[in-house]
Amino acid sequence: MKPSCLRLRNIVFGHPARPPLFKDLDFAIGAGRIGLIGQNGSGKTTLLQLIMGLYHPEKGRVMLDDRVIQSRADWCYLRRHVGFLFQDADDQLFSPTVIEDVAFGPLNLGDSPEISRRKGERILARLGLAGFENRLTHHLSGGEKKMVALATILVMEPCFLLLDEPTNNLDPITRKRLVTIIAELDIPMVIISHDWDFLSATTSLIYSLEHGHLHRSETACLHTHPHAHPYGDHPHDHGEHDHG
Template structure:
């Protein structure tokens, strides 16, 4: 069963030419897909549609084998597939790391004690042990990126959608990110301009151009 499946999805932002034209995309458990494409080709838009944050003008979105139309249809999908935003400042809205990482698990109905245990476990697995009380806006760029990954991993998803995860990272942090991802055993789709990163972390690479996805 596919975790996410977009069928012939078309989308245009108000008053602009369409960015997606009958584009199809799917992600099944264990699958690792990289997506490349020029700026403004609609790579982020594809993810936003897959998570139900934007509504396509035509085409269908299926999540966990079911067709998703309304907000409530997407909720189980969002728990199974974690979406990591491009800018960590969009992702980290709480004042402390602990609160931010606990936010997802608490929304999924975990108890406070369970959530706190998940927080320390997740942070430790990312090499961020002891970051609980740190203030999110005082983190460095790399730390911010890793913490935003933690907020998504804390929901124990089956797959990740990562939008430009290596942008602005130094080599060391980038390597740590790669190790964490590869050790997680999750499926993912990654948008990136970094071909080396995609080749090391993905089984197949797709190119999004002129509204469609084609294998590279």
């Protein structure tokens, strides 16, 4: 059976030579979509990295349902089910070509090269990246890299998604496509973002991270702002949540 609840329990953690970030942190991801906000350096990325086992807490535990994640096999199990979009796509992509990066996950799980490639092509098309298969990863633009990085995660059909600033580098059209893609995904997720309009379009619950504590608010403070864009004073329409 697929896991349905991902939890951090009583986490104590600080980076080496830095003040403690979390003194007793609890966090649970079950049904629904959580937006995670907080100032630069408040620990949002670190929180997701702790979930993925990229850092290990001094105290406390990571759990998937009732399973405490501690052995190597446990961490493989967690990483198999949790998709993590890095804040910097360059940390995520490592293959020479786009299709090699996107097909890597399925191939690693035992799919044949043909099936892995087909899965990769399908997810690229879904993300508006058809034709990118043979592009050189290190030649992609920042926004293209971000979307390819998302493809490498979605192709794995994760049970949970952790997205660290997914709209960074995205133009308004791609950003809008991302809102639609996220709306179609029926899995629990956490989205870190400084783009509050994006969070209000994609999530139903907001946590704010301040001084190592999570404060919950039901999107209470989220609101849109007037904005400028290059259409100037020509007549134009805005679809819902369209910032183009």
